[in-house]
Amino acid sequence: xxxSWSFLDKGSGQGSGWRNPGFDDSHWRxxxxxxxxxxxxxxxxxxxxxEGARRPTAYFRTEFRVGDPAAFSQLELELQRDDxxxxxxxxxxxxxxxxxxxxxxxxxxxxxxxxxxAEEVFHGFLVPAxxxxxxxxxxxxxxxxxxxxxxxLGFDLRLKGLGLAARKIPSAQDLDSVETALAIPAxxxxxxxxxxxxxxxxxxxxxxxxxxxxxxxxxxxHFLLAASNAFNAEPGTEVSRVVFRYADGHSAILPLIDxxxxxxxxIYSRHTxxxxxxxxxxxxxxxxxxxxxxxxxxxxxxxxxxxxATLDLESAMARAAPFIVAITLE
Numbered sequence: 667x668x669x670s671w672s673f674l675d676k677g678s679g680q681g682s683g684w685r686n687p688g689f690d691d692s693h694w695r696x697x698x699x700x701x702x703x704x705x706x707x708x709x710x711x712x713x714x715x716x717e718g719a720r721r722p723t724a725y726f727r728t729e730f731r732v733g734d735p736a737a738f739s740q741l742e743l744e745l746q747r748d749d750x751x752x753x754x755x756x757x758x759x760x761x762x763x764x765x766x767x768x769x770x771x772x773x774x775x776x777x778x779x780x781x782x783x784a785e786e787v788f789h790g791f792l793v794p795a796x797x798x799x800x801x802x803x804x805x806x807x808x809x810x811x812x813x814x815x816x817x818x819l820g821f822d823l824r825l826k827g828l829g830l831a832a833r834k835i836p837s838a839q840d841l842d843s844v845e846t847a848l849a850i851p852a853x854x855x856x857x858x859x860x861x862x863x864x865x866x867x868x869x870x871x872x873x874x875x876x877x878x879x880x881x882x883x884x885x886x887x888h889f890l891l892a893a894s895n896a897f898n899a900e901p902g903t904e905v906s907r908v909v910f911r912y913a914d915g916h917s918a919i920l921p922l923i924d925x926x927x928x929x930x931x932x933i934y935s936r937h938t939x940x941x942x943x944x945x946x947x948x949x950x951x952x953x954x955x956x957x958x959x960x961x962x963x964x965x966x967x968x969x970x971x972x973x974x975a976t977l978d979l980e981s982a983m984a985r986a987a988p989f990i991v992a993i994t995l996e
Contacts, residue, residue: 669728670698671821675712677721679772684725685806686757691727700746701726702809704818705785712819720816722773726807730825735798738827744788744919748820749812750776753791755798755805761791764968765810776812785820787968790909790917795827882974882995887965890945890992891922896930898985901938905984908965913973920965922988927963930986932956960991 672694674680683689697710701724704714715721732738743761745751750764764776809821889908899905901924908920922928929939933947933956945962967974979990 669730670696671701671710672696672727673701673710673712674725675714675721677713677715677723679723680725684727685754685808687729687802687804689727694725694727700820700822702748702818702820705748705820707786708820714819718815720811720814720819722775722811722814724809724819724821726809726821726823727804729802729804731802732798732800732827735795735800738795738798740795740828741793741797742826742828742917743791743793744824744826745791745807746786746788746820746822747809748780748785748818749778749816750810751807751821752810753805753807753823755793756803757806758797760793760797761789763789770808770810774810776810779812779816783964784966784968785818786921787966788822788824788907788919788921789968790911790919792915792917798827883970883972884967884974884995885970886967886996887977888994888996889963889965889990890960891928891963891988891990892931892960893922893924893928893986893988894931896924896928896986896988899924901925903984904982905986906982906988907980909978909980910965910967910974911976911978912969913975916969916972918968922982924984924986928961928988929959931958931960933959 672691673696674684674691674694684691695712699710700708701710701712702708703711712724713721741755741760743753745753745761745763747763751762752759752765752770753761764778764780766774766777805823805825807821807823809819811819887910893905896905903924904921905924905928906922908922909917910920911917925939927939927943939961943961943963944959946960948958977993979988
C-alpha cells in the first residue's frame with residue numbers, strides 16, 4: 667500500500683475519535699510519505715513547533731479498499747518512525763513501537779531517542795487479516811517525540827496483504843518445476859535437493875538449526891553481501907530486504923537500497939556507493955579496471971532482548987539479484 671496521508675500537525679490533542687473510520691479529516695493537510703521535518707529524506711514537511719518546544723505528537727490517516735478480506739491470511743506492516751508511534755486499523759490498535767505500555771495521550775513521550783541509521787529502519791509487524799473490512803479501511807497513526815528539543819520527526823508506513831497461498835510450503839514438485847525453468851542439469855539438482863537435503867536431515871541438523879534459531883539474540887548483525895545485475899536498478903531503489911522475524915511474532919526489516927547499502931559485485935562506472943562500505947575487492951580477469959567487490963553493512967537490532975527465530979532475504983521485484991556471503995552476530 668503506497669498512499670498519500672492526511673495529517674494534523676497543529677500541536678493539539680485529538681482524543682481517540684481521530685483514529686476511527688468515520689472521523690472527518692477533510693480539513694487536514696495531505697501529502698505523500700515519508701512525512702516529517704528535519705530530515706532530507708522527507709517528501710512532505712510538517713510543522714515542527716518552535717525550537718526547544720517541539721509539538722509532542724503528529725497525527726496521520728489514509729484509507730484503502732478491500733474487495734474480499736477472506737482472500738488474505740494476514741497483513742504485513744512495515745513502520746518507519748522517529749521517535750515512537752502507535753498504528754490503528756479501523757480504530758483498533760495493530761502496532762506500537764518505541765512507546766510505553768498503557769494509555770497513550772497527546773503528550774505521551776516516546777521511550778528512546780532515534781538517531782542516525784535507526785531512523786531508516788522499518789519495523790515489521792504481522793497483523794491478523796480479521797482486522798480488515800470489506801470495502802473502505804482506514805489506517806491511522808500517531809507519532810510521538812521523545813522530548814521538547816527533538817531535531818526531527820519522521821513517519822512512513824507500508825501495508826501488504828498476504829494471501830492464503832503464503833501459508834503453503836513448496837513441495838518437491840514445485841521446486842523441481844523452478845529448476846526445470848532455469849535449465850539446471852539433473853545431476854546438479856540431485857546434489858542440491860536430494861543428497862544434500864537427506865544428509866542434512868539424517869544428521870539432525872534441521873532440528874538443531876531450528877532449536878538454535880529460537881534462542882538467537884543479537885545486538886547487531888553484520889552482513890557481507892553484494893548483488894548481481896544491480897546495474898539494471900536505479901540508484902535509490904529498494905532491490906531487496908532482509909526480514910528478521912522474532913520468536914514472539916514481531917519482525918523488523920532492513921531495506922537493501924541500491925548505491926546506499928548494496929551495489930553490484932562488479933565495480934562499474936556508475937558505482938557511487940560509500941567506499942567505507944567496501945569490505946573486499948578482487949581481481950576481474952575480464953576488465954582489470956572494474957574489479958569485483960563485497961560490501962559490509964551492519965543492522966542494529968531495535969529489539970536486542972527478543973529472540974530471532976528466522977532471517978529471510980526477500981525480493982523487492984527489482985532488476986537485481988542480491989546475495990549474502992556471510993553473516994556474523996554480536
